[in-house]
Amino acid sequence: MTINEIQEEIIEEFALFEEPMDRYDYLIDIGKKLPELEERFKIEENVVKGCQSTVWLHSFEKDGNVYFEADSNTVITKGIVGLLVRVLSGHTPQQILDTDLYFIDKIELRSHLSSQRSNGLSAMMKQIKIYALGFSQQAKQA
Numbered sequence: 001m002t003i004n005e006i007q008e009e010i011i012e013e014f015a016l017f018e019e020p021m022d023r024y025d026y027l028i029d030i031g032k033k034l035p036e037l038e039e040r041f042k043i044e045e046n047v048v049k050g051c052q053s054t055v056w057l058h059s060f061e062k063d064g065n066v067y068f069e070a071d072s073n074t075v076i077t078k079g080i081v082g083l084l085v086r087v088l089s090g091h092t093p094q095q096i097l098d099t100d101l102y103f104i105d106k107i108e109l110r111s112h113l114s115s116q117r118s119n120g121l122s123a124m125m126k127q128i129k130i131y132a133l134g135f136s137q138q139a140k141q142a
C-alpha cells in the first residue's frame with residue numbers, strides 16, 4: 001500500500017467514531033496493540049526529544065525501504081506513534097520525506113490533544129523525517 005492509501009484507511013477507521021472520546025479510546029487501543037520495542041532499542045539515542053512522555057523510535061533500512069519500531073511509556077502516546085509507524089514504515093526515504101501527513105488533520109488528532117502532546121506529535125514527525133533524511137544521504141553516498 002502507498003502512504004496515502006494507508007492514510008485513507010486510517011481516516012475511514014476514525015470516521016466510524018462520532019464522539020471525540022471514542023476516537024481517543026481507539027487511539028488507546030492502537031497503543032495497546034503496538035508491539036513492545038525490544039529493550040536493546042530503549043536507549044537514549046532512540047528517545048524522541050520534545051515529548052512529554054518517553055518515546056523510543058528505532059529505525060532501520062532494508063532493501064531500500066525504511067522501517068520504524070516504536071514504544072512509549074504512556075498508552076496514548078504509544079497510539080500516536082503507532083499511527084505514524086503504520087503510515088510511514090516500509091517506504092523509501094524519499095517517499096517519507098515527500099509525504100504530507102494529512103490524516104492527522106482529517107481525523108482531528110491534533111485538535112483533541114493537549115498542547116504538550118501536540119508538541120510531542122510534531123517531535124515524532126520531525127524525528128521520523130530526520131531518520132529518513134539520514135537513510136537518503138547514506139543511499140546517495142553508497
